[in-house]
Amino acid sequence: MTSGLRILLQQKKAVAGLVIIAALCLMAIFAPIIAPGAPAARVGRSHQPPTIEHVFGTTKMGRDVYTQFVWGSRTSISIGFVTGIAITVLGTAIGLTAGYIGGRTDALLDLATNAVLVIPNIPLLILLASFAGTVGPLSIMTIIALTSWPWGARMTRSQTLALRNRDFVTAAQMIGEPRWRIIFVELLPNLLPLIGINLVGSIIYAIVAQTTLEYLGFGDPLQVSWGTMLYNAQNSSAIILGAWWDIGAPAAGIALIGLGLALVNFTFDEIANPQLRSGPALSRWLSLNSARNRSLGTAQ
Template sequence: MSAPQTARALAWARRREAAGRAWRQFRTDRGGLVGLAGLVLFALLAVAAPLFTDPADLDVTKTTGRPLQGPGGDYLLGTDETGRSVLLLVLGGARISLTVGLAAAVLTMLIGTVVGLLAGHFGGWVSAVLMRFTDFFLVLPSLVLAIALSSVLDRGLVTIVFAIGLTSWPSAARLVRAQTLAVEARPYIERARALGGGHTHLITKHVLPSTLPLVFADTTLQVASAIVAESTLSFLGLGDPTQVTWGSMLRNALNSGAVSAGAWWYVIPPGIGIVLVVLAFTLCGRALETVLNPRLRTSGGR
């Protein structure tokens, strides 16, 4: 085996060992395990929903149920104002809401990571310009800006993802910049520079791998915020009118008079779905922060 292959194998062995230690530490956090179990359950329901859901059952022209029919019989969670099964709507909404939340969180962390890495690594006028640009977006109300973008652009899931991602990245950028500055101060970075390592080598081989665990932990928290933002935009009527989400279900329940009619089965399931998914992502994010930040472990967590 050649030297590069040996070094690569050693690096992967160390990564597997570090991942094993992180998982053992994660298992000691009961809240994190509960959150992880909840996320796995929701993910399975979202992925398996198309397997036992006939698209015709969600077609308002082919429904056979009575409007706002209570739970029971063929409709375990009752029906909506058009006679569609609320259970099928909740399952379909879970898939869309999770997809939009994950995509928006990935876009948020992608923009924030790039801006934070460049600002922390290059410093000087590059950092000054990027941080002033970040501060500009940071002081703007993110929800108001997302509403404005969703109103101007064509309505759809891609627009929702773009609006949330473009308005939520500043906090991630500041977090990554702070971590980058901490990594840049370590001795092995100075040795890499002295050996002729360029900017690309330093960022991709040293700085980025050291910041990725923190980025991953923050992404789980960003997903929770993105799901709340998507539900809010859909509730305000700025989502995709052709897709069923938990936010659009709450909007339709309000507009159809389900609240005043006492049709609790139409309002409570999507609301509980939002709360449970956000709570699960938050518990996982907090547990990951404790695992990846030794100072939180020594201080007993948050």
């Protein structure tokens, strides 16, 4: 775990990703200080371009886009992280249980995983949201978490099946260690890079899924988020009217948080699979080829 953290901090792209994520999270936490105004307050003319007074312009209703962007980050980022954690915990628990216990338990959990996996997620989310009508943040988190865990469960199960017959697990079983200790002490630490990949991917997916539902009008219109900002901008024909800032601000926020998470995810991939570290591998390959060419030249 320590070596993985050291690799994470040594990678420039991981550090850049963490800086982006930290900056957006701090913006969301300190929203009352950074943007003290009410996001629903009318403070200017309709679709006013960016100015010194309104740095991100205004919406059709005369609301400050910057204030809405800052306050909307609270909802979007919190839903993304909480839902991503819920997806990861659920998928890891099911995959680890199925992979280690095996037998009938594995068969039943694998059947449930495949049943949810074959259903297209976004259409299912839209269907569930349409039945629920207008859904709040808690409902959105619940719907996404209950329909998005199978991918993580499948990956965790496959890796657990590969680990459960390793020598250290067999030795723990032979000395009589309880099953819970084998799972949490022997297996779980070896799954941390995979869990990290699953967590980051789940957060990205949760933010995109939440934005999709709200953009289609299934979110709470009274709750400010990046998704509802896009929905309101669409209803006000912001692009047709040339009010690019109305859509550009929330779109940039979603792109930035996705970029930061993706940069961190690349490093988790490298920790889980060292062969993906193309830089050192390429350097070693070049040095080996150079040495071989020198030896061939000397022989000739």
